[in-house]
Amino acid sequence: DGGITQSPKYLFRKEGQNVTLSCEQNLNHDAMYWYRQDPGQGLRLIYYSQIVNDFQKGDIAEGYSVSREKKESFPLTVTSAQKNPTAFYLCASGASSYNEQFFGPGTRLTVL
Amino acid sequence: GENVEQHPSTLSVQEGDSAVIKCTYSDSASNYFPWYKQELGKRPQLIIDIRSNVGEKKDQRIAVTLNKTAKHFSLHITETQPEDSAVYFCCYSGNTGKLIFGQGTTLQVKP
Numbered sequence: 433d434g435g436i437t438q439s440p441k442y443l444f445r446k447e448g449q450n451v452t453l454s455c456e457q458n459l460n461h462d463a464m465y466w467y468r469q470d471p472g473q474g475l476r477l478i479y480y481s482q483i484v485n486d487f488q489k490g491d492i493a494e495g496y497s498v499s500r501e502k503k504e505s506f507p508l509t510v511t512s513a514q515k516n517p518t519a520f521y522l523c524a525s526g527a528s529s530y531n532e533q534f535f536g537p538g539t540r541l542t543v544l
Numbered sequence: 545g546e547n548v549e550q551h552p553s554t555l556s557v558q559e560g561d562s563a564v565i566k567c568t569y570s571d572s573a574s575n576y577f578p579w580y581k582q583e584l585g586k587r588p589q590l591i592i593d594i595r596s597n598v599g600e601k602k603d604q605r606i607a608v609t610l611n612k613t614a615k616h617f618s619l620h621i622t623e624t625q626p627e628d629s630a631v632y633f634c635c636y637s638g639n640t641g642k643l644i645f646g647q648g649t650t651l652q653v654k655p
Contacts, residue, residue: 465642474633474648475588482641490642522587529641530576535587 435459438523438536445517445543453508453539455523464506465524465533468492475522481506482529510541517543546571546638550646558654563621565649567634570615576637577610577617582648583630591632592619624653 436457445451455464463482467475477490481500495514500506506525510517520540524533548569557563569577578593594601594608594617601608607620617636621628634646 463641475645477642477645480642488641529637529643532578532590532593533643535589537587 436523436525436534436536438521438539440539441537443539443541445541447543448512450512451510451517451541453510453521453523453541455506455508455536456504457506457525457534457536458504459525459534460503461525461527461534462503463526463528463533464500465526466490466496466498466506466508467522467524469520469522469538478508478521517541546640546644548634548636548644548646550634550649552649553647554650554652556652556654557624559624559626561624563619563624563628563651563653565619565632565634565651567617567636567646568615569617569636569644571636571638571644572612572615573639574636577608578635578643579608579619580633580635580645581630582633588633621651624651626653626655629653 439454465480466478476492478496479498481487484503487500497509522538523536526533550567575596580588581591582588592606592608594610605622610617629652631648631650633648635643638644
């Protein structure tokens with residue numbers, strides 16, 4: 433909650449541009465997650481990482497990429513290959529998948 | 545595959561009444577079942593969770609029950625208040641290192 437941050441809060445990009453969303457946590461959590469939420473919809477998992485230097489695709493990974501070079505950071509890049517990138521993006525972290533996930537405040541991405 | 549069905553999708557109750565949301569999951573190996581509340585435009589926040597070694601857990605007006613045999617778990621909110629209005633998500637932890645989220649229930653508490 434207070435220990436996981438996302439920036440920026442709002443992001444506007446032109447179609448065809450790549451954009452990177454930041455996610456940082458100081459909770460010493462091993463696991464980190466990226467979700468996409470469309471209006472009136474649930475959470476869909478994009479990518480997740482259970483440990484540094486390792487990550488797995490979620491349910492909707494196409495058009496996205498991630499890296500996990502540091503325990504504290506899990507940036508998400510929305511590439512031009514993502515056909516409909518306008519959405520609310522939520523990052524989360526947890527000690528493991530069997531523990532509470534703490535969500536960041538989210539980034540609202542609008543592609544013009 | 546990993547899946548959880550959540551019902552109802554929308555629920556409207558009068559203030560003071562009870563609300564019940566039900567979920568059915570597919571993975572028998574699951575042992576962690578959290579519930580998240582998301583207010584409009586905000587991040588989801590954990591409201592209660594239960595592990596498979598217990599059948600029921602209560603925290604003030606909120607309770608969760610788990611039936612592992614039937615693969616059902618439910619959220620019960622008593623004496624609802626307008627501030628309970630939000631979207632509620634049930635989840636379970638699958639065996640692939642991720643949480644599986646339900647589709648969400650929009651709860652409206654009418655004053």
